[in-house]
Amino acid sequence: MISTKEVAEKPEVGRAGILDAAALLFGQHGYGAVSLRMIAQAAGIKAGSIYYHFASKDAIIVEILDVGIRVVHNEARARIEALPAGSPASDVFRAVLRGHLCALLEHGDYTSANVRIFGQVPPAVREANLPVRHAYESFLDDLLSGLQARGAIRDDVNLPRFRLLLIGALNATLEWFDPQKGSAEELADDYADTFMNGILTQSGDKA
Numbered sequence: 001m002i003s004t005k006e007v008a009e010k011p012e013v014g015r016a017g018i019l020d021a022a023a024l025l026f027g028q029h030g031y032g033a034v035s036l037r038m039i040a041q042a043a044g045i046k047a048g049s050i051y052y053h054f055a056s057k058d059a060i061i062v063e064i065l066d067v068g069i070r071v072v073h074n075e076a077r078a079r080i081e082a083l084p085a086g087s088p089a090s091d092v093f094r095a096v097l098r099g100h101l102c103a104l105l106e107h108g109d110y111t112s113a114n115v116r117i118f119g120q121v122p123p124a125v126r127e128a129n130l131p132v133r134h135a136y137e138s139f140l141d142d143l144l145s146g147l148q149a150r151g152a153i154r155d156d157v158n159l160p161r162f163r164l165l166l167i168g169a170l171n172a173t174l175e176w177f178d179p180q181k182g183s184a185e186e187l188a189d190d191y192a193d194t195f196m197n198g199i200l201t202q203s204g205d206k207a
Contacts, residue, residue, distance in 0.1 A: 013043050013044055017043050018045070018053055018054065018060065019063060020043075021042035021043035022034070022042075022043075022113075023064045024042065025038060026061070026116070027117075030116065030117055036057050039060065058121070058125050064110055064113050065121075066129060066132045067114075068112075068114025069114060069132045069133055071110055071111055072103040073135065073136040075099040075103035076099035076103070079098055080092060080095050080143070082095075089147050089150050089152030092146075093147060093192055093196065094192040098188040100188075101184045102185060104171065104184075105187075141159060141160065141163060144159045166195075170191070
C-alpha cells in the first residue's frame with residue numbers, strides 16, 4: 001500500500017525530481033495504481049505543486065516513456081560509434097545488444113517503467129510516445145539492414161520480425177535478471193552468441 005499523507009514540501013524538488021519519483025512508482029506499481037498525490041508524496045512536494053511542471057499524470061507518463069527509450073537508444077548508438085572503423089559484423093551486433101541491455105538493466109527506473117507500463121497507458125499516451133519509439137526502431141532496422149547487406153545476416157531473415165524478437169527478448173530480462181549471477185554485458189554476450197551461432201547442431205537433425 002502506498003501512503004498518501006501530506007508531506008512538508010522540499011523547495012529544491014523540480015521537474016526532474018517529480019519525474020524520478022514517478023518513474024520509480026510506475027515501474028513498481030503500474031499505471032493505474034499511481035496517482036498524482038502519490039507522486040507528490042514520493043517527490044517530497046505538495047500535490048498541487050506538480051501542476052507548475054506538468055498538466056496531468058499522462059503528461060508525466062509521456063516524458064517518462066520518452067526518456068526510457070532515449071536512454072536505451074543513446075547507449076546503443078554510443079556503443080556502435082565507439083567501435084573502430086571496419087569492425088567485424090559480430091562486434092557490431094554484440095555492441096548494440098550490450099548497449100540495449102546495459103541501459104535497460106543498469107539505468108533502472110525510466111527504462112523499467114517504459115517496458116512495464118507501455119501496454120497499460122491510454123492510446124493518446126502511446127501515440128505521443130511513438131516518434132521516440134519509432135526512432136529507435138529505425139536505428140535498429142538500419143543497423144540490421146547494414147549487417148544483412150554485408151552478408152552477416154541471411155538474406156531470407158525477415159528483419160522487422162527479427163527486430164521485434166530481439167527487442168522482446170532483451171526487454172523481458174527485466175523480469176528475471178539478477179546482477180548477483182552475472183553482469184548485463186555478460187548476458188548481452190550470451191544472447192549475441194546464441195543469435196549468431198544458433199542453438200541446434202547438425203547432428204541434431206539426424207533421425
